[in-house]
Amino acid sequence: xxxxxxxxxxxxxxxxxxxxxxxxxxxxxxxxxxxxxxxxxxxxxxxxxxxxxxxxxxxxxxxxxxxxxxxxxxxxxxxxxxxxxxxxxxxxxxxxxxxxxxxxxxxxxxxxxxxxxxxxxxxxxxxxxxxxxxxxxxxxxxxxxxxxxxxxxxxxxxxxxxxxxxxxxxxxxxxxxxxxxxxxxxxxxxxxxxxxxxxxxxxxxxxxxxxxxxxxxxxxxxxxxxxxxxxxxxxxxxxxxxxxxxxxxxxxxxxxxxxxxxxxxxxxxxxxxxxxxxxxxxxxxxxxxxxxxxxxxxxxxxxxxxxxxxxxxxxxxxxxxxxxxxxxxxxxxxxxxxxxxxxxxxxxxxxxxxxxxxxxxxxxxxxxxxxxxxxxxxxxxxxxxxxxxxxxxxxxxxxxxxxxxxxxxxxxxxxxxxxxxxxxxxxxxxxxxxxxxxxxxxxxxxxxxxxxxxxxxxxxxxxxxxxxxxxxxxxxxxxxxxxxxxxxxxxxxxxxxxxxxxxxxxxxxxxxxxxxxxxxxxxxxxxxxxxxxxxxxxxxxxxxxxxxxxxxxxxxxxxxxxxxxxxxxxxxxxxxxxxxxxxxxxxxxxxxxxxxxxxxxxxxxxxxxxxxxxxxxxxxxxxxxxxxxxxxxxxxxxxxxxxxxxxxxxxxxxxxxxxxxxxxxxxxxxxxxxxxxxxxxxxxxxxxxxxxxxxxxxxxxxxxxxxxxxxxxxxxxxxxxxxxxxxxxxxxxxxx
Numbered sequence: 001x002x003x004x005x006x007x008x009x010x011x012x013x014x015x016x017x018x019x020x021x022x023x024x025x026x027x028x029x030x031x032x033x034x035x036x037x038x039x040x041x042x043x044x045x046x047x048x049x050x051x052x053x054x055x056x057x058x059x060x061x062x063x064x065x066x067x068x069x070x071x072x073x074x075x076x077x078x079x080x081x082x083x084x085x086x087x088x089x090x091x092x093x094x095x096x097x098x099x100x101x102x103x104x105x106x107x108x109x110x111x112x113x114x115x116x117x118x119x120x121x122x123x124x125x126x127x128x129x130x131x132x133x134x135x136x137x138x139x140x141x142x143x144x145x146x147x148x149x150x151x152x153x154x155x156x157x158x159x160x161x162x163x164x165x166x167x168x169x170x171x172x173x174x175x176x177x178x179x180x181x182x183x184x185x186x187x188x189x190x191x192x193x194x195x196x197x198x199x200x201x202x203x204x205x206x207x208x209x210x211x212x213x214x215x216x217x218x219x220x221x222x223x224x225x226x227x228x229x230x231x232x233x234x235x236x237x238x239x240x241x242x243x244x245x246x247x248x249x250x251x252x253x254x255x256x257x258x259x260x261x262x263x264x265x266x267x268x269x270x271x272x273x274x275x276x277x278x279x280x281x282x283x284x285x286x287x288x289x290x291x292x293x294x295x296x297x298x299x300x301x302x303x304x305x306x307x308x309x310x311x312x313x314x315x316x317x318x319x320x321x322x323x324x325x326x327x328x329x330x331x332x333x334x335x336x337x338x339x340x341x342x343x344x345x346x347x348x349x350x351x352x353x354x355x356x357x358x359x360x361x362x363x364x365x366x367x368x369x370x371x372x373x374x375x376x377x378x379x380x381x382x383x384x385x386x387x388x389x390x391x392x393x394x395x396x397x398x399x400x401x402x403x404x405x406x407x408x409x410x411x412x413x414x415x416x417x418x419x420x421x422x423x424x425x426x427x428x429x430x431x432x433x434x435x436x437x438x439x440x441x442x443x444x445x446x447x448x449x450x451x452x453x454x455x456x457x458x459x460x461x462x463x464x465x466x467x468x469x470x471x472x473x474x475x476x477x478x479x480x481x482x483x484x485x486x487x488x489x490x491x492x493x494x495x496x497x498x499x500x501x502x503x504x505x506x507x508x509x510x511x512x513x514x515x516x517x518x519x520x521x522x523x524x525x526x527x528x529x530x531x532x533x534x535x536x537x538x539x540x541x542x543x544x545x546x547x548x549x550x551x552x553x554x555x556x557x558x559x560x561x562x563x564x565x566x567x568x569x570x571x572x573x574x575x576x577x578x579x580x581x582x583x584x585x586x587x588x589x590x591x592x593x594x595x596x597x598x599x600x601x602x603x604x605x606x607x608x609x610x611x612x613x614x615x616x617x618x619x620x621x622x623x624x625x626x627x628x629x630x631x632x633x634x635x636x637x638x639x640x641x642x643x644x645x646x647x648x649x650x651x652x653x654x655x656x657x658x659x660x661x662x663x664x665x666x667x668x669x670x671x672x673x674x675x676x677x678x679x680x681x682x683x684x685x686x687x688x689x690x691x692x693x694x695x696x697x698x699x700x701x702x703x704x705x706x707x708x709x710x711x712x713x714x715x716x717x718x719x720x721x722x723x724x725x726x727x728x729x730x731x732x733x734x735x736x
Contacts, residue, residue: 079332079345080375081390082359085121088386096378096386097141098371102166104146105378105386106139113139113148113164113171121374121388128170133162138236142192145218146171149190149199159201161190163218174219179211189236191244197221198258200234200246208234210246212261227264230254238285243309245290247281248272253292255309257504260483265504267309267468270301282367284328289314289348291333293323300326300335302348307477308468308503317346317353325367327375332356336365336377343368343377343389359389444475460492463499464506479503484510537565548587560587581608644682645674645733648697649715651726670717670724674731682733683711691734702727 026032028039092110096103101119106112111133117125138149146164160178164171179201188201188208197213208229214222231248238245242259252272257265270292282293290303290311300319303311321339328334331349336342341364345357362383369376375389442448444455459472470477473489485503490496502508514521522530524545526538537545545565552558562585584594595604604610606617648656653666661680665673676682687708694715696702702725703718717727 079356079391080359084387085390086124086388088124091384091386093380094378094386095139095367096369096376097139098369098376099141099143100372103376104139104141106136106148108136115166115171118371118374121390124388127168130164130171138190140190140192142194145215147190147192147197149188159188161199165218175221177213177221188234191237191239193239198237198239198244200229200237202233207232210264212258224261225263230256230266230269235281236283238283240285241287243285243287245283245285247283247292251281251294253283253290255311257309259479259481263483268311270303270311282324282326284326286328291326291328293326295322298323300333300346310469315352319344324365327368327370329370334368334375336361336368338364362387460490462491463487463489463497466507468504543567562587643732643734648730650728670726672715674713676711686710687713687733692731694729694731696727697730698728704729
């Protein structure tokens with residue numbers, strides 16, 4: 001029975017807490033601005049689950065929770081719609097490149113470059129066409145700049161690159177880049193990213209050349225650097241991050257580090273799996289993955305790239321017949337095969353490749369290009385068309401600042417950081433702008449203990465001394481773009497290390513500067529501020545403050561010395577009685593060579609307990625054997641206290657004992673001549689003006705006198721009655 005008349009039901013509806021205006025429905029608001037405007041939270045009980053998940057929208061607009069962000073191999077739906085959204089015909093042996101929603105098509109046989117707006121893949125809009133392109137062989141685009149590689153003649157030979165500005169009409173030629181050498185573009189390629197252009201040319205009889213340009217202002221492009229392309233007969237080039245991959249007609253790919261564009265460095269090579277029979281060797285690249293096609297073998301080869309850019313084969317996958325182009329986005333590789341007129345979508349992330357989807361291509365495929373949720377296939381004769389495929393993967397719900405709900409393409413593992421504490425993200429991520437972390441960031445750990453906690457679980461080792469791959473002890477790197485890097489690492493109990501080196505050659509090392517603009521450096525100073533340029537040790541720390549210096553020949557022969565303040569505590573309590581003394585120690589031999597006693601200021605040489613201002617345990621030598629030193633006193637000046645020659649001379653000028661720096665000859669009764677040769681250092685000394693003592697020795701009494709001259713002493717001996725006679729004598733000569 002109907003208890004409510006129609007007017008009653010109308011009144012009930014008006015009492016409900018929502019409003020409808022001009023077909024917009026508002027819940028919790030009387031001024032809805034969207035077809036459904038909710039002032040408050042929205043709950044969909046049918047989407048309930050056990051945890052927080054991304055909400056995805058399929059191609060038909062149906063909402064569902066993402067059970068897992070990265071499906072297991074073989075369970076994912078095809079990532080593209082098999083039927084093309086549109087086909088643009090009337091082209092002429094085309095190649096295509098895409099950036100965002102802009103696609104440029106090089107009609108090689110017609111010498112034209114066309115610009116299409118692909119915002120609506122179902123209805124590409126031609127903006128205009130540039131003409132007059134001679135022998136165009138490759139095309140690339142980034143932002144609003146397109147580049148065409150031409151095998152065209154110029155003053156230096158053949159091979160040049162034309163730059164076009166992209167706008168609302170036809171592409172406009174703004175610059176022509178000609179390499180400064182006779183290089184060929186018959187075999188060559190170009191790639192663009194950001195404002196960088198990478199062009200590779202063939203060079204007869206040797207490896208190709210790579211040219212790196214800055215296109216921030218295309219009309220005034222700047223050549224940043226050139227270098228060896230790493231392979232003969234270069235065919236194609238791809239770029240990602242600071243890496244560039246250059247393929248060879250012989251089937252291999254070289255990887256270059258271009259972080260310093262002025263000096264590109266070859267970091268590794270795939271070798272040459274198979275000669276490609278004169279075809280281009282298609283190559284695609286991300287910062288962690290390299291894909292190339294082996295045309296004779298009908299296969300896709302996927303390589304893992306190390307942090308240093310060294311490729312290691314991950315797996316090989318059988319493609320359609322005559323694969324001619326490959327594009328790579330995240331974990332998915334797109335392969336166009338000319339012989340089978342097919343497009344394959346292959347997941348290359350795992351230990352083995354997995355086919356995710358296929359589509360038919362028109363005959364015959366030339367190349368592929370990836371855009372925003374869009375894949376373009378340029379096909380040559382007989383089709384001569386451009387097919388546009390929509391990438392129809394799930395989309396995530398987005399909420400604008402004003403609360404408006406929309407959708408966007410579901411991020412991949414290469415696009416975002418997964419906010420799932422219990423889930424390990426299998427892929428990488430990119431941060432294209434500034435970011436903020438309010439708490440802690442862990443690298444290599446899920447439990448960071450401070451703002452940035454980077455841990456290396458791969459091993460412990462000192463830094464590598466050769467090659468481009470750092471040791472297993474490496475856990476952090478900082479670079480300035482010139483090729484110089486600062487590496488941090490550790491070797492277990494041997495300690496942590498800091499090494500300034502070259503990114504491509506670890507055998508090249510650079511200075512490490514601490515406070516180059518000023519400021520003190522403290523080592524083991526505890527909580528006390530460093531008071532000098534280098535401040536070692538602390539008054540509140542019972543630890544020695546010793547500076548150790550050492551050198552060796554690399555074969556176990558060397559010496560270590562220590563200089564500093566000793567404390568008899570800790571692991572250096574090996575020197576008794578040296579508390580707080582300043583010491584110079586032979587650490588290898590374990591001996592203290594010099595010590596300054598801290599309470600008295602006494603200096604000890606060869607002793608740890610000096611009792612005098614200068615306490616020498618051993619012989620003191622002033623000067624050298626041939627140039628003796630002098631002893632000075634403040635009152636009398638120089639004292640000739642050092643004997644420079646001495647000896648006992650027997651009868652017949654026989655030397656009984658000697659200082660070894662003279663000769664003696666007898667020339668008559670009681671006449672002896674002592675001569676100092678040049679080697680003695682005394683040959684120029686006038687001994688007639690310097691102290692000399694002579695005396696008779698033995699049991700017979702007698703008298704001895706002397707006279708001297710430059711480098712000699714004449715000794716005469718007499719009886720007590722003054723008669724010349726031979727007597728044995730002793731003499732001592734002192735320094736001037």
